[in-house]
Amino acid sequence: QVQLRESGPGLLKPSETLSLTCTVSGSSITSGQYWGWIRQPPGKGLEWIGGIYPTETPYYKPSLKSRLTISVGASKKQFSLRLRSVTAADTAVYYCAKNEHNTFDIWGQGTMVVVSS
Amino acid sequence: QSALTQPASVSGSPGQSITISCTGTSSDIALFNYVSWYQQHPGTAPKLLIFDVNKRPSGGSYRFSGSKSGSAASLAISGLQAEDEADYYCSSYSSGNSWLFGGGTRLTVL
Numbered sequence: 001q002v003q004l005r006e007s008g009p010g011l012l013k014p015s016e017t018l019s020l021t022c023t024v025s026g027s028s029i030t031s032g033q034y035w036g037w038i039r040q041p042p043g044k045g046l047e048w049i050g051g052i053y054p055t056e057t058p059y060y061k062p063s064l065k066s067r068l069t070i071s072v073g074a075s076k077k078q079f080s081l082r083l084r085s086v087t088a089a090d091t092a093v094y095y096c097a098k099n100e101h102n103t104f105d106i107w108g109q110g111t112m113v114v115v116s117s
Numbered sequence: 118q119s120a121l122t123q124p125a126s127v128s129g130s131p132g133q134s135i136t137i138s139c140t141g142t143s144s145d146i147a148l149f150n151y152v153s154w155y156q157q158h159p160g161t162a163p164k165l166l167i168f169d170v171n172k173r174p175s176g177g178s179y180r181f182s183g184s185k186s187g188s189a190a191s192l193a194i195s196g197l198q199a200e201d202e203a204d205y206y207c208s209s210y211s212s213g214n215s216w217l218f219g220g221g222t223r224l225t226v227l
Contacts, residue, residue: 036216045120046155046163046206048216059214095162102151102210103168110162 002026004096004108012115018083021073022096022108028076029054034099035079037070039092040110047092051099052079086115121145121207123219130227134195137222139207140188145217147188151210154183154192157221158203166205167192194224202226 008020022035029035036051050060050070058070069082083090091114097104122140129135139146139154146152152170155163165174167183170190180201182193190207207219 038218045221046208046218047120048208048218051216061215062213099216101168102149103153103165104155104163104208104216105165105168105174107162107164 002098002106004098004106006094006096006108006111008094008111008113010112010114012086012113013117014087014115015085016115018081018086018090018113018115020081020094020096020111020113021078022080023078024098025077027098029072029079030076035072036097036099036104037081038095038097038104038107040095041089041092050081088115091115119217121209121217121219123205123207123222125220126223126225128225128227129194129197131197131199133197134193135197135224137192137194137205137207137224139190139192139209139219141190141209141217142188145188145209145211146185146190148212149210150185152183152185152190153208154181155206155208156201156203157206163206197226199226 003025005023037049052058052070060068067084072079093110095110096108098106154167157163166181170185171183180195205222211217
């Protein structure tokens with residue numbers, strides 16, 4: 001059974017870089033599957049921010065493309081997100097999720113990230 | 118790349134049926150049969166209910182069903198139960214290798 005778990009700092013200051021890791025258990029990050037990041041600001045809806053097929057160039061939400069990097073770890077058990085120059089607008093619960101057959105079928109539990117001075 | 122449009126809230130009584138709509142455009146729902154629906158209870162991660170417009174994941178409840186017409190999709194819930202009270206999100210694959218989500222619909226079981 002595939003499980004995902006996000007990890008990373010819960011609190012950042014404006015202008016810092018957010019780094020999150022999603023650890024995959026029960027499977028490896030293989031080609032043919034898409035691994036994505038979705039976030040949810042407090043009290044608001046879900047927002048796809050980007051994702052990656054292991055053998056392809058990552059895909060990013062256009063409005064975040066200049067600040068965002070998504071990559072797969074060498075072990076094929078982790079993929080990560082780096083979001084530069086964060087502001088309060090980046091405060092959200094960040095989820096990693098597996099996408100197979102064009103749907104996000106497995107989600108991590110989510111990790112809360114707060115950007116505050 | 119705008120979010121898909123959902124009603125902010127719907128309500129129904131136990132045993133009744135309700136429908137939640139999701140409106141997109143010619144670049145997403147109308148173009149691809151990759152509409153999904155998710156249920157989210159407070160403080161938890163979204164749970165997949167429907168994928169590919171009208172397919173249920175293994176073990177999914179038959180009380181949930183999906184459909185699509187043109188650039189709009191719908192989620193129907195029959196035999197409402199108290200535990201169905203939650204937020205519901207639609208999602209669609211979109212041109213440019215991206216995914217869109219709806220703003221979410223809060224379902225209240227009266």
